Amino acid sequence: ALSTSFTLCQLIPSLRQKQKEATFRIRINVYDTMQTTAYPPQDVPEYEETMAMTATPTQTTTNGEFGGSEYGERLNYAKPKYQDWPCMVAFYLMMIAIVVFAVIWGYSVGFDYSSVDTDSSTSTTTTTTTTIEPDEEFSFVGIFLGLIAGFVAGVMFALLWLQCIKMFAEHIIKILLFVSIGLWLVAAVGGVMIGEFELAIFALVVALFFCLYTWCIWGRIPFASACLSISSTIVTMYPGVIVCSIAASVITLVWFFMWVWSAVGYLASVDSSDDENAQPSIVVVFILLVCMYWGCNVWRNVSHTTTCGVAASWYFTSTTLQSPSKGAFRRTMTTSFGSICFGSLLVAILQAIRAFVRSAKKNSGSCIVCLLGCIEWFVRFFNTYAFAQCAIYGTSFLTSAKATWDLFLNRGFQAIINDDLSNLPLTCGALLGFLVSGAVSFLILAAFYPITTDHGLQLCIYVALCAAILSYFVIVDILICVASGVVCIFVCFAEDPAVCRENRPEAFAKMTGRSPAIADMVNQMHM
DSSP states (O other): OHHHHHHHHHHHHHHHHHHHHHHHOOOTTHHHHHHHHTSOOTTOTTHHHHHHHOOOTTSOOOOSSSOOOSOTTTTOOSSOOOTTHHHHHHHHHHHHHHHHHHHHHHHHHHHHHHOOOOOTTTOOOOOOOOOOOOOTTOOSHHHHHHHHHHHHHHHHHHHHHHHHHHHHHHHHHHHHHHHHHHHHHHHHHHHHHHTOHHHHHHHHHHHHHHHHHHHHHGGGHHHHHHHHHHHHHHHHHOTHHHHHHHHHHHHHHHHHHHHHHHHHHHHHHHHTSSOTTOOOOHHHHHHHHHHHHHHHHHHHHHHHHHHHHHHHHHHTOSSOOSSHHHHHHHHHHTTTHHHHHHHHHHHHHHHHHHHHHHHSOOTTHHHHHHHHHHHHHHHHHHHHHHHHHHHHHOOOHHHHHHHHHHHHHHHHHHHHHHHHHHHHHHHHHHHHHHHHHHHHHHHHHHTTSOTTSHHHHHHHHHHHHHHHHHHHHHHHHHHHHHHHHHHHHHHHHHHOHHHHHHHOHHHHHHHHTTOHHHHHHHHHHHO
């Protein structure tokens, strides 16, 4: 009996360890195999050359662009395959159709509005021309300089904020958590002072909730800050992802104006028809909404997938890469573009349905809109990680969705916490950049136009607001690249931390050594 009990006592720890391995899915034990098969000893002079030139599906080596992990088969890009290509073809056909309809309907609308009866024998037209004499002292130089100064200040602040995130991400997250609690407490005190006790109770409950949330996730902050710091380093090291993000925003804006021209042309063609009872077709309007949301989502996700591709290339290599943004963008627009179109279409359909329900004036509509909003948020959040899988491994959307679902089943709560914590500094940076840009623009404008008069003050405020809004969108384009990099780093580390320890030991130490919970988990899995 004693022998049997002793044997059971020895087996229980091993069973618990196997259970943790199955739960966390962190394959840190593959490090020994990688060290003996894929990675030559550190004292071999040709180590970097071997890492840069060797690439076989059965080994966890790297060709300098994609890198390797224990998923060697998934990282084999020797024969690239166009994933989900029917969705890619459908998206291009949709864009062509919208452009054609915009030209046809827009031309007909322009022709109808330009048709004016100019017969002078049957009608008399009286035209009154009012000439406004310009103010000789007024100059547009101040407006131009105010816009430029505000825009430059916003961009410079965004770059400075990237450096702050890189060095002080953990402190920024902690400060913002305490600031959130403090603001709700101030709101509670203010509610008591003005006699709004309902507001005070609500604010106090929210403040207590934030206190509980901060206490529960305090141990996760070092890991989230490490991901933010690493992602900021990647973005500053390879600024091509910022260019791609800004270009995607510009394309999205152009696409939106093209869609508006097409939609207005369709509605005008219905109004100008001979049938007085003609109404716009619900099917056509729904299809137009899907097309609008689809186009906007695709170009936004193109930027996200490109950044994830660059971050994955950094993660799976040990040397400095040469222009990885070009290769990542090329893969995004070719082999992975169909997967992006597929996932974006699902979100676009949900958004179109939600827009229809919102437009319906029914009592139960608000509940349905809220439910659809929650579903849309989850699908967006899910697609963010699914597109990261597409960028890393080049798989189809369904395959990436299955891998993401497995990841969420094991580490979904941690992914949500990590995403929430990492978004705190990014959101704060965007708001601070908005304020800095507006303040700088207002100060420049105040030097040219008198703010003591109502006209001068309004002019300064409006122009400064325009500069702040323009800068805000550019700042968001810069910081959103950091958010995409955080998602990719999280996925790569969750599935294969051993490669990070070999290729990027400093990043590995930052993500494990600074977080006792993560470090203990990794150490237990390796024992």
